[in-house]
Amino acid sequence: MPFFYKTDKNSSSKYNTSTIFTEEWTWYSLKSYDLIVVGAGAAGLFCAGIAGQLGKTVLLIDHAKVLGEKIRISGGGRCNFTNLNTSHQNFLSMNPHFVKSALAQYSSQDFIELVKKYQISFHEKHQGQLFCDDSAKDIIQMLLKECELGQVEILHPVSVETVEQTDGLWRVITKPDVFEAKNLVIATGGLPVPAIGASDFALQIAKQFGMNVIEPRPALVPLAFTSQIFSAIEDFAGLSTKVHISAGKLKQRYGFGQFDEDLLITHKGLSGPAVLQVSSYWIEGEPIEIAWVSKIALENLLAQDSSRLKTVDQLLIEFLPARLAKEFAKQLGIHGKKWAEIAKKTRQALIDLLCEWSVKPAGTLGWNKAEVMLGGVDTKELDSKTLMSRRHAGLFFIGECVDVTGHLGGHNFQWAWSSAYVCANNLSI
Ligand SMILES: Cc1cc2nc3c(=O)[nH]c(=O)nc-3n(C[C@H](O)[C@H](O)[C@H](O)COP(=O)(O)OP(=O)(O)OC[C@H]3O[C@@H](n4cnc5c(N)ncnc54)[C@H](O)[C@@H]3O)c2cc1C
Structure with missing residues (x-):
């Protein structure tokens, strides 16, 4: 549905620069979904696919040209996609118990079942670490297929300019479209490897909505x-x-x-x-x-x-x-x-x-060589059973942007899958 969107000429936001907008009112199209996911990495792709298959209309937005780059380079190109022994003891967080609920709802065995369903062959390398036999690209293809089955609309490379909350809906403003949904999932990961699209988007959105952020620093570095x-x-x-x-x-x-x-x-x-x-x-x-x-x-x-x-x-x-x-x-x-x-x-x-x-x-x-980010959105701000903000209904943070950091060995991907799963199954509608 097309609509007029008012631009605030006094705002410092990129969105409102006079080089782009010459009039106070600009013509946009507005599209509505049940769910908008920002960030099509491990957690975002998985969450979008599940929600779509549960019958939700889903839009997935990423600013990268190529999707799943971190998955592609992970595990030396073979993606250590989970660990047989993942437990809460494999994570660093200001709240060491926070991960328990998500891991119990979606365990490494659950993800292994999915990998088997797609006939991706894998092997155990060391201390329960599971790697693809062939290529990390198998995991990316599997996640994209899950999105296809859920009829997820994927939009990339597209940058999100601003996020607003109006009348119980989350509005995501991009160039040139505006999207709204009752649920907004932020899955833009952490700061490591900026060359392949890492950004502090999640931390900025958390701060915009008054949520506490645990100071980030490079880890597994x-x-x-x-x-x-x-x-x-x-x-x-x-x-x-x-x-x-x-x-x-x-x-x-x-x-x-x-x-x-x-x-x-x-x-x-x-x-x-x-x-x-x-x-x-x-x-x-x-x-x-x-x-x-x-x-x-x-x-x-x-x-x-x-x-x-x-x-x-x-x-x-x-x-x-x-x-x-x-x-x-x-x-x-x-x-x-x-x-x-x-x-x-x-x-x-x-x-x-x-x-x-x-x-x-x-x-x-530093960040160029780190595998993960320590710190992130404070777990005190989130419900551990759903990953939804305690203060803002319909706003979720999943994956690496949350103050949950795994040990080396497949635990970080398992957190991405588990947090994505609980979020997708607990959307507000
Ligand atoms: C070299 C390397 C090897 C690794 N190997 C392993 C491994 O073998 N096993 C393991 O468990 N973990 C591994 N990790 C860690 C793992 O990759 C991450 O923990 C995991 O990818 C986090 O998933 P995520 O979905 O939260 O974030 P990501 O997978 O990083 O996805 C975030 C997505 O958000 C997008 N994005 C970012 N900012 C914006 C924005 N402003 N607007 C729109 N989109 C945005 C990005 O383009 C990206 O697609 C490795 C990391 C690195 C760097």
Whole structure:
């Protein structure tokens, strides 16, 4: 239905710039739906498809030219789409219980059933992480098909200029159309990787409607170091080894995070699953602690009679790549020396170095390298059973834009699916 929409010439909004609008009243078309979803990523596509299949008329809007880009690049191109062991313990949030209801209503098993229905073959890689055998594009195709089955109208690339609430309806103003619906879902994700369309849209909309936002920061992100952590870090770049890693002892926000994962040394510092996991718990100024070797296993080995005549390097390669074993021995000046020759004090220094290595990161590699956003729309503002705003009927926030951040391993996608599902099943109409 076409209608006239009044433009406010004094407003600073982009929508009302005089270069675009020369008159106070401008001709627009107004289209009505049961649901408008902004953001056609993992959560938005899934939510729109379900709502459409439940008989709702759905419009899905995204500003990106290509849809599902984050899904496409995820999991090294194979999309770690869920985790067999996902539970509330895999998430960081100011309210650690918030995710429980959504995960109970739509679990990783439910999503696995859907993947099986589409005959997408997958495999378990590590600690319950499920990846597509072929390509992440299979998941995108599945989500698009779900939208097609729900007769979802997808509009992209289209930018939303403003969002308003009038007479119990949500009005979404784009160029050149205006859309309205009783339900508005914001699924525009977090700030990581701006090059593929990330924006702070969700946080801006939350603030516009007086909702609290937990300060966002990059998470699952490599860490940078100013001081030299090894004698010549270039020599170690590319080297990977399993460690026990921990951070967050100050318990400032999310408590203490500790993981047994692979650590990767790069030209820029430390990365790999171990560092990505711990980065979510790390706070500026704090050290991270790394046990390169299990203390019990190391002490057992060193106590054996047969160890006395072996060199330190020979002993350490039981646990570490040879280059790294040599580096640690060199740092204590005992490279090439037999264990029996090492003074008691130096022996203890070696055990401390290998089992309680403490190093202070200078910072993270930032939004371009982060996989997810920590913080977001405060869960206190949302009903955990529906993801609807407690103060604004019909306004929902789902997926990464909410203050719910998963560990590495498929948990973030599971949150996208679970939050989308509960939202789609609880629309107000
Ligand atoms: C490199 C990388 C690898 C990852 N690998 C994994 C993995 O293997 N497993 C896992 O669980 N998680 C992974 N993640 C995290 C995962 O991709 C996200 O948690 C997930 O995509 C969040 O879903 P979402 O729908 O909330 O947001 P997104 O999938 O980011 O979708 C948001 C959508 O909103 C659109 N949008 C943004 N702003 C606007 C706007 N202003 N107007 C209109 N549209 C807008 C975007 O174009 C996008 O289409 C990875 C992330 C990265 C960066």
